[in-house]
Amino acid sequence: MTPEHPEALRLYGILHTRAQRHAEAQTILQRALAQWPDYALAYSDLGNAQQAAGELDAAFASWRQACALAPKAAMPWFNLGRNLQQHGDTDAAIDALQQAHALAPDFLPALILLGDALVHAGRFDDADARYRAALTLHPACGDAWRGLANMKTRPLSETNREQLATALRRTDINPPDRIAMGFALGKVCEDQGHYEQAFAVLNAANAQLRALSTWQAGAFHTHVDAMLAASARLPTPTDATLGHEVIFIVGLPRSGSTLFEQILAAHPDVEGASELPDLEQVLSEESARRRQPLLQWIGAASADDWQRLGRRYLERTARWRRTKPRHTDKLPSNWLLGGVLAAMLPGARIVDARRDALEAGWSCYKQQFYRLPHFACTLTDIAAYIHDYERAMALWQAAAPQRIRIQRYEALLAEPECEIRALLAFCGLPFDPVCLDYHQATRSVRTASAAQVRQPLQRDTARAAHYGALLDPLRFGLGIPTIK
Template identity: 65%
Template sequence: MADLPADAVQRMHGAARAIRDGAFEAAEKLLADVLQAAPGHPEALRLGGILHNQRGEHGQAQALLLRALERRPDDAYLLMDLGSAQQGLGEREAAYASWRRACELAPDEPMPWYNLGRSLQLDGNTAPAVEALQRACALAPELLPARILLADALAHLGRFDEADAQYRAALRLHPACGDAWRGLANIKMRPLTEQDRQELALQFRRNSIAEPDRIAMGFALGKVNEDHGRHAEAFSAINEANFRMRRLSPWDAAGFSVYTDAVIEASRSLPAPLDPTLGREAILIVGLPRSGSTLFEQILAAHPQVEGASELNDLGEVIRDESLRREQAFPRWVADADASDWQRLGQDYLRRTARWRAQRPRFTDKMPENWLYAGVLRAMLPGAHVVETRRDAVETAWSCFKQQFYRLPHFSCDLRDIAAYLRDCERAMALWRQADPGHIRIQPYEALLAEPEATIRALLEFCGLPFDARCLDYHLAARSVRTPSASQVRQPLRRDTARAAHYGALLDPLRAALQA
């Protein structure tokens, strides 16, 4: 900004603060004033690109950033922000090219490496994400978000000693860092010590904690208290954390049940597919979170023909984009879609997920809430196999309640809401399983505990896969597991996972809601 007049520099700083605070209209006006005084100034255009990216207007962001690059083609920060716009437009390869070029131009700047690593991690490319994030942390040891993301990525790869060290390094920077405590607590096969519990409880009582940190620390405190047999204290901490989450954005259980009814009704009459085999590459694992879905994905991913892709947003994005195109929310447009529309949508999903079939011909998509689309899959992806994981209802509900989910509003913040959501899922899936029994299967978690080999053989047969003994030793499979169960599925099968009974009457409202 060296060549800008002083008043324009002030406006630029004001615009940056306004973007940070979400005051987009004020930022837009300030930037317009700067560009009037200095037409085509690259830094003003860059801030305009950031503003449009924040609004989700990625096409406009890209246009501004490309204009700026004409003046400063070797500006690493312009390229970094351009990558964000390209990613928003679905131009994945172009985005990575921009981010990597930014790292080449400014190899000693931490932010290009951080942005590259963050995007690789979100895309499931965990090993290269670790390399980029390690570079960012080396260049800026105090950059807390980079250290947390690095720790998460290491945990996803099963490198738990290194993850533990990074989370603890983050706590040395910020002792009340909720994400660091959350990460340590999620390494479930390595419970926190009594000293950790006391330190976490001390930090949790501080008055100056930001609300996101307090919520994350509440869930972590619940976990460590449970591990130490302090169940009343565990319930209290988890209940408070959920109360704070629910206060941010309450879940509408009655409205969701009405929505489920509409989805069920829309899926009753669908056109016969043009290609009954479309989607045979896909195995969708659906149901409630914490019902054993990560474990069953790990079993399937141990098969040499299957890539475990974890939780993908692609199916929901295909439905969302079609809703935007038709200017009607799903499922209102379902009745107007013909066989060619469904085939187009199925092909779009397969195109978006093609990267997961680069090494192996089949892949798993373990997004739990995809159960909402299981009814229309017989028209959209008729060759796909859908595995609905089930676990004891009380254990599933309690596990959901004590796990922090970041997408709000979320049904898991209230025990009665969890029970209502579970009933909606089960009744919808029962109807769709009856309509398409050859492609939808219930997979009980308890059956795996009782007869591991027989259950695994039956699951592979349902998916059209030959038996492979490596699936019995699923915990040895080397892959990135990007869920809170990352540590559990790298251990042999355990039968002592039930926890709800320890809470006695505290969970009676849940039991009553499930029986209603």
Template identity: 60%
Template sequence: MSGLPAGDVERLHAAARAIRDRTPAQAERLLGEVLARHPAHAEALRLLAILQLHTQRAPEAVATLQEAIARHPGDALLHADLGNAHSARGERDAAIAAWRRATGLDPTQPVPWFNLGRALQLEGDSHAAVAALETACALAPGLLPATILLGDALAHLGRFDEATTRYRDALRQHPASGDAWRGLSNIKTVALADADAAALATQLQRRDIADSDRVAMGHALGKLEEDRGRFPQAFAAFAAANALQQRLTPWRLPPLEAFVEQALAATATLPAPIDPTLGHEVIFIVGLPRSGSTLFEQVLAAHPQVEGASELPDLGIVIQQESVRRGVAYPQWVPQASAADWQRLGRDYLARTARWRAARPRFTDKLPDNWKHAGVLRAMLPGATVLETRRDPLETAWSCFKQQFYSQPHFANTVADIGACLRACERALDASRARDPARIHLHRYEDLLAEPEAAVRRLLADCGLGYDPACLRFHAATRSVRTASAAQVRQPLRRDTARAAAYGALLDPLRHALGLPPA
């Protein structure tokens, strides 16, 4: 507030309160009054940009902050908020650059370090994310999101003891932190203790906790009870958590069924690609979640020519941006797209993912939900390899039911929806594979467990890769694994991963949804 008269200082305080209280018109008026007298004042411009962000005007916020920085290049807060504005526009590289600049100008501010760490973690640079998040936690030990995200980044790097320490730190601050319990539970190779069972029971009895925390703790309790062999109690905990999540964010089957029908019809005939080799660098891994996709990616990422990029949003973003450009929802515009259109979209995807080819020539894109777009890949990225992973349907479905998914609404909250979604996914991929058998390949989790070397050789051959014995030592890889299977894929292959049979008739509704006989 330096250099402002007392009246304008109070106006800026009042504007900040108005932004907080969601009265944007009042905030705009107060900021306008101050800026009319002090058009170059850094804090007034910064608050204006924050208001613009809060009112969905990110391009204006970027322009306001850039104007302010031109006048005050050494103001760390302006650079920090510029990172926020770029992030709101999806400009990740510019956001990271702005947060880096903010941390350089004022290394004592924890929030820019947190934002930088979060962005680096999303980029897959978990080592750099850990360093940034450790700084944020050192500067602000009570910054709960930084503590939890640091635990996540450490877990993704396989540093599970350190991750556990961070999650426990978070629980000492907030015993009902669902994200901390979720992090502990996702270290699936380490069972929670009896003391954790008592703590979870105590927290779940509280009435003053957020529903999201209650869902996460319910999943953690279910995992704990399963590890103790108390299967009815585990089933009850998972069912209660999913029922609450379904009430909070209902998922509906009819839109998915309609989408699959439209997509199969729209992709039946596609123009011949201009460049049949476009996308040969890419190995897509698709299918239902919890079907072994992370394990297959870990095997491939052990190959010296392959970078494991984990779950990338880029394919869906490119298709969504084209839908916005055309003003028509996908897949309705697919029949109107020319070979040149598909080549442009394929090149857009490759440009967005170029960083994953900096060290190795090939990379994996392991977003299971990309099964919804597999039908267009023979026109958009005709040189790409598509691997569908499948696992025993009951084990896949039950594993989905037990997993808390970040993205909501989600089909995994009810057994009926899981069964229907599994059938839709397999139907769509069967049709896509029949249309493009040279590029879309089916690989089964159980085959990898039964005959690892033979399955790995076939996997590599389907990707056009030579055999490398390192792929059988996948568990020794040090890459970041940013999925719920991070702990499991750092162990040698285990043949005792099946869990559904222990639940007996409790899973008969799920068997019915999958078209399987009862127990």
């Protein structure tokens, strides 16, 4: 195969995309398409390169062209559906994934992702059917069990518990499937009141997850120290209103952040965008341009640099403001960039979602997270992470209280209307009674709380007390009296 053969060019383009050389990747793939204009795979890979470069409209045009050129092939439809889902166009994603599933009924990834998209759209019965169809094809499909378990308002049955226990006794299961089934078994045991068994299986699942990539609490603590020191020296913004269109929601996972976003997204002026990667990607672009990691260039960036980066973020997220003037960005881990946001998007508001630390920490331990390493695989690491998060937010809020609001989950349960009014006022939004009926909103919700935020407030969500002294390592780390 010669270097200019279209297939060689396609593979070369893929390598450039993986190396983050996006312009070169696009040029190479266009050379392949100049020779083979009907090359559906090259269009699909061109879309991937365009997406990596932040050219989303062009990327979706390329992915759709791949489907048009190969309408009877499942993979272009799957690729289109996967990317539509990642970018929040859930209804269109469902259509594309249904097409992929129809063309390849036994292709598990399309079936699973279709179930996920249906969950995000609030079509829980349809999602349940897709996950169970996947289990018919592969009874030890961890992703199917994960999907069923993540519909948290729908308890799994005793039959499901027996199926999981039987499957976990097999010796031929891949580690990812075993881990996902362990978390699902933990949920069904808790739902049925078997708390010691729930703790044991969750402990085992977390140990297996941690073995894949170990979280280093000490290194993270040092990193937070460095971020705090660097963020204390950032320049005064040139335009203090830049970013007023954005409401960031940060905090611990499983602390009510999706609920607070759902309340805000019910407002006629706010689009709920869910967990966006754009802030991190803008900073990564700048790191690549400077050929330095963030902590090495953060202190050298001028006010004009930060304004440029803020505008880049607004450019990347403009699609979320096509019909409404404001949007939410609910990525919990963005708390670590709270200081950076003061220089980059000083007009943005930051809602810090807080829940009782013991309940939030235990809820994190029960949830499988896919971005590894993750702090939630041991109770002691969870406690250390909570301390780092709370001290960082305390410093940043003290420096600019008008930008950051601590929104407490328990306060919302106690006085819903009062807290919702205060939250809207903080965000500069007029009160609208529709926000009180947030659960009736029909938007796509792309987090593990998709089912929970489609029901009225539930006041019986506390679970930690059922586990007694088993949670003492978390209590000790949080400075809470232990039960022993």
